[in-house]
Amino acid sequence: MADQHPSLSTPHDGTRPPWYARAATSAGRPAVLAATLIMSMPGEYHVARFAGWSDPWAYGMPFSLSAYAGIAAVVAATRPKGARGRASATIGAVFAIVLALAAQVVAHLVNTGHMDHNQAWLIAVTSMVPPAVLAHLLHLAATPTPAVAPSTSVDTGPDAPVVERVTPVVDPAPVIPPRPETAPQLPAAAPAPVYRDPRCAAIRPLYNGGTRPGTEAMRAALVDAGYGLVSGSTVRGTLRPEIEEHEPHLALLPPAIGRTA
Known part of the structure; x- marks a missing residue:
């Protein structure tokens, strides 16, 4: 539970403290707070009376301190370390505790006859308490409180395991270029000519060198073809002539060097 004391939180062995211990912790803190306030009020009230305040204004001193x-x-306690106003609040808390302690000590010393209350320094210090308290409270109220992100941890005890959240690295999706609406059309290859004399097919490769073959070269190609x-x-x-009839541009090629026409 959120209002349980840290020392009475669930132990590591999984057992819980008995109910009467939890009840004493939950109900005991406000009871102790009320008792200490009630016990402190007479001393702080008498110090205000020593400084010259009359009733009912003297009753404001216990509430102020x-x-x-x-x-x-x-x-x-609630502002994070390094936040604005935290150091000032810490100094003010220590100062308030010192004043409250001093008020009790002075009141009891005066009431028991160990100290004379009619002293200038005591009256001066006591008279400065209300305006100093008011000024410092206004300063704390004007100091912005830093926003704190809500914790998502289940166990916030001092021995709670620290779990680091690792953000997985996702590889970006590959970029696929858009498909064209229609595939590009490749130029159709020219159909191979159909010769009337099949021996022309054995001579045609001689033109691939960029020259017009001679007689001997063509006769040798026919012999090689059987x-x-x-x-x-x-x-x-x-x-x-039949080859160049199908492909007239072949007749325009330069003659092969050293050919026989």
Whole structure:
């Protein structure tokens, strides 16, 4: 529970303290607070009377000192380290506690006859308490309180395990270029010519060198293709004209060097 004392939180062995211990802790703190306030009020009231305040104004001194000490202590405890106003609240809490203690000591010394209350320094110090308390409380109220992100931890005890949240690294999705609406059309390859004389197919590769082959080169190609010796007149007058009939640009190629026409 949020109002339980840290020393009575659930132990590490999983057992809980008995109910009467939890009840004493929950109910005991406000009871002790009320008792200490009631016991402190007479001394602080008498110190105010020693300084010259009359009733009912003297009753304001206990509330000034006690409330001031509580407010300054809470501000000092709740503001994070290094935040604005934390150091001032800590100093104010210590100052308020010192004043409250001094008021009790002075009141009891005076009431028991160990001290004379009619002293200038005592009256001066006591008279400065209310305006000093008011000024410091206004200063704390004007100092902004830093925003603190809510904790998502389940166990916030001093021995609670620290769990680090690791953000997974996600590889970016690969960028896929958009598909074209229509695939690019490649130029169609020219169909291979169909020769009337099949021996033309053995001669046609000789043109790939960028020159017009001669008679001997064409006859040698026919021999290599298994057609045997073919007369030069047949090569020049029949086969080569048929090839260049299908592809007229071949007839414009320069003649091969050292060829026989």
